[in-house]
Amino acid sequence: MNSATVNGIGMTSPRTRDRLIQRLADRGIDDYKVLEVMRQTPRHLFVDEALAHRAYEDTALPIGFSQTLSQPYIVARMTQLLLAGGPLKKVLEVGTGSGYQTAVLAQLVEHVYSVERIKPLQLRAKKRLAGLKLYNALCKHSDGGLGWEREGPFDGILSAAAPKKVPAELLQQLASGGRLVMPVGDAGQQELVLVTREGSSFDCQVIEGVNFVPFLSGTVS
Ligand code: SAH
Secondary structure (H helix, E strand, C coil): CCHHHHHCCHHHCHHHHHHHHHHHHHCCCCCHHHHHHHHHCCHHHHCCHHHHHHCCCCCCEEEECCEEECCHHHHHHHHHHHHCCCCCCEEEEECCCCCHHHHHHHCCCCEEEEEECEHHHHHHHHHHHHHCCCCCEEEEECCHHHCCHHHCCEEEEEECEECCCCCHHHHHCEEEEEEEEEEECCCCCEEEEEEEEECCEEEEEEEEEECCEECCCCCEC
């Protein structure tokens, strides 16, 4: 990928990105590292070319298969919550989607393990991450409800799809001292929750009302 592609021009230019970062800061995102990584990450490469001019608006964008690339504010909020307990070594992400959140995480933690149930999305995301040389993000086509047992336990778990309640497998794969951030609940009444684990005790904190795609079981090839 050449630098013009990565840096962008016109509606994907540095000035356009700066405006988005200012908006995130105005909305209360105050983790400097998260803001800087989001300023540097070329979100326009994670959507269809026809939508690239909207990539630095604070809005969710369609990525096909009835799925969406999350709104930048939500990506920033979830990332900031996940990192608030200190540096993270291993993070499990459920719902790779476009790979944008994966790319943001890969620049802030040691290793990202990301799973996606829709094969064509998973393959596209994998290519984009390789194009950006983010080799510390491993991607897998599988049902995230099962976690990624072989690589666990994880000190961070993040999901961009909302189950009715946090899957037991994910709680099991959360390390003691670890943090899990995900939306839960039915469409129209989802809440973003932060679960922290200490030994066998789990504390669940409700952060805010949100609107995510549903967490579905099984895979699509
Ligand atoms: N962070 C992504 C969000 C994509 S939307 C981005 O910014 O692009 C959420 C994604 O979760 C969708 O791609 C959907 O297919 C996926 N998903 C839903 N349930 C899942 C499950 N059980 N396992 C893996 N992926 C799942």
